[in-house]
């Protein structure tokens with residue numbers, strides 16, 4: 001069986017990179033004493049994958065680990081033993097047992113929901129009202145780094161939803177293995193729409209609140225429930 | 227106005243390696259500030275990655291936090307980028323856990339592992355809002371304490387530390403904290419508190435001692451200036467090493483640190499008596515942890531940390547009496563958990579060798595040997611009991627056993643060293659290479675790599691070489707040049723370091739009180755993080771000596787007289803000055819001293835009844851020693 005564990009990467013540890021988060025989860029699994037499956041070979045490691053890498057600097061409310069178990073365990077047991085074994089900064093909120101043939105999370109991932117907090121009030125006052133203006137455009141061109149340098153791309157088709165409130169932006173953005181829209185691109189787009197100079201630095205706190213999969217075309221639901 | 231926390235958050239977004247400053251690792255306790263009356267901040271004067279690799283910091287923070295009356299937070303030396311931002315934003319150096327400035331704590335404790343971290347101590351104090359010089363501190367300032375290996379000559383940094391703990395930190399730490407808690411609760415003055423601290427066994431309070439000097443700069447007298455301070459400070463020993471405090475929860479960093487694994491200290495001390503080795507002199511007598519204790523600790527730690535590797539540590543793990551049994555037992559218990567064991571030693575019996583190959587729990591990384599000197603004569607001078615035959619035999623075993631990579635450690639600039647001894651290094655390397663080619667082609671592992679590493683000898687206090695001169699920089703440069711020439715051997719890589727850092731290390735390891743001025747001056751000239759190649763500013767250090775009117779050669783390159791009062795003479799570290807001088811004279815005659823397991827050499831420890839198992843033959847319960855020369859497994863190079 002496989003266990004899908006929904007866990008938090010809280011603000012305190014948001015600067016920890018994905019590789020280190022992976023290792024922390026591996027070690028947490030080892031500490032938990034749960035019957036996890038190991039890879040063969042010289043340096044055996046626990047068979048655990050992650051639905052999506054969360055970038056350094058971003059916090060996550062409902063990230064998902066996908067653990068291959070060597071024996072059956074109940075969801076309750078997985079949850080309580082993992083929570084005893086993980087630091088307060090990375091606790092699990094739910095767990096779901098699925099069969100081995102359950103599709104890989106990475107392949108089913110469609111979008112991510114984000115809360116982008118603008119640190120500076122003044123900037124929020126300029127950027128939040130620009131949301132509607134930007135979304136009204138036919139195309140939203142933003143600079144994006146590619147192998148051949150920085151190029152403008154149209155990010156409009158990558159945005160599922162976007163709204164603002166106070167100093168917060170709530171965004172649902174495409175996140176697949178092939179194509180994705182990063183929260184930083186939204187900020188770049190809003191800067192253009194609000195007429196802010198490109199070099200102005202906008203300090204944000206990015207929290208990914210939910211990963212989404214697609215039940216049927218157009219219907220997004222939490223990835224862990226798929 | 228931004229609050230301090232917001233400023234820190236903003237800074238963290240800009241620095242490289244923010245996790246150095248954020249804490250929140252598994253097994254780090256965060257106690258509520260109000261919960262404990264005494265607030266201690268453990269300061270490690272180097273970066274997070276270096277600090278979190280030390281077992282000591284984890285043991286002491288655990289110990290202090292385990293007391294209901296004290297809490298312990300951590301602080302490390304920030305990297306240059308962070309320091310610049312802190313300065314710009316006027317954010318004081320803060321603790322990892324509650325982000326309070328150092329000056330808010332009752333006790334600020336430094337661990338001194340190497341001399342070249344001293345400028346970091348000064349930097350951390352200043353950034354933490356505490357006057358650098360102890361004389362400048364006022365009633366509201368924390369008490370600044372320090373311990374660790376370098377406390378065995380505290381004088382060079384004694385202008386900046388209120389109290390030193392000499393010897394085993396676990397024992398004395400809580401007593402010191404008790405006194406400082408009394409100060410807080412009874413409203414004692416700083417002075418009164420320091421006087422009380424001076425009465426704790428193993429504590430040295432520099433303010434209570436005065437030093438006078440002869441015209442030539444040597445010490446004329448060194449004595450207490452008040453009745454509360456003992457004339458001699460006797461170091462502390464661990465009462466029962468086997469049962470000594472051991473934290474069951476060990477912090478597990480998120481980011482990779484220098485040593486990211488479980489370290490089991492299997493024994494303390496060493497019986498071999500190498501004359502250059504300060505640890506071998508200071509950590510006498512040898513004490514082993516029992517197999518049961520170690521297995522229990524290993525299991526507890528694996529459960530608490532989830533680490534995938536255990537390494538055994540001690541000065542000479544190969545001498546641990548039941549090493550094969552220990553390794554076999556650990557491997558048996560750890561197999562299920564997929565934990566690998568790093569072998570410290572090549573003292574592997576044939577049975578063990580087979581089980582190693584079966585279990586694959588041991589990695590064939592490179593093996594380390596430390597002959598230290600190139601000829602038998604010089605090895606006798608330093609009392610390094612390794613012969614050429616031993617080394618060659620071990621190399622042969624290793625190559626036949628499938629290893630292809632061997633590291634050889636040497637020192638240059640040892641007392642009485644000649645160019646013949648340097649040629650001896652090349653000769654040994656050549657012979658090791660030859661052993662590899664003697665193994666038939668199909669049977670040996672591919673990719674021969676013999677690495678010869680040479681470090682520059684630094685004479686240390688409390689060793690028979692404490693009177694010796696270090697070679698001058700030009701002399702060392704010439705010797706290294708020669709080594710580069712003779713070590714142009716196929717299959718051999720030569721590693722060396724420019725001697726400048728070792729030169730300063732030599733100044734500060736045997737420095738007196740006056741050299742503290744140089745330290746401060748160098749810090750003012752921007753010296754910091756000196757252990758990091760790209761930060762080390764040798765010229766500034768030399769300029770600081772000039773500014774203070776002191777000559778580095780006086781400390782590094784001078785032979786001391788037998789009768790000279792040495793700055794650390796007032797410390798009783800177990801071994802006696804008579805023993806050290808005896809050893810020095812034997813060294814002059816290239817005469818070896820036997821391993822303590824073959825009989826007591828009367829180092830001084832025998833004065834303390836019942837401490838050393840080998841001092842009293844009747845108490846010696848250890849099985850008859852098999853005095854096989856050892857080698858250690860690499861990875862820690």
Ligand code: SF4
Pocket residue numbers: 510511512822823825826827828829830831832838839840841
């Ligand atoms: S007391 Fe004797 S046996 Fe023990 S360490 Fe000292 S010299 Fe060696």
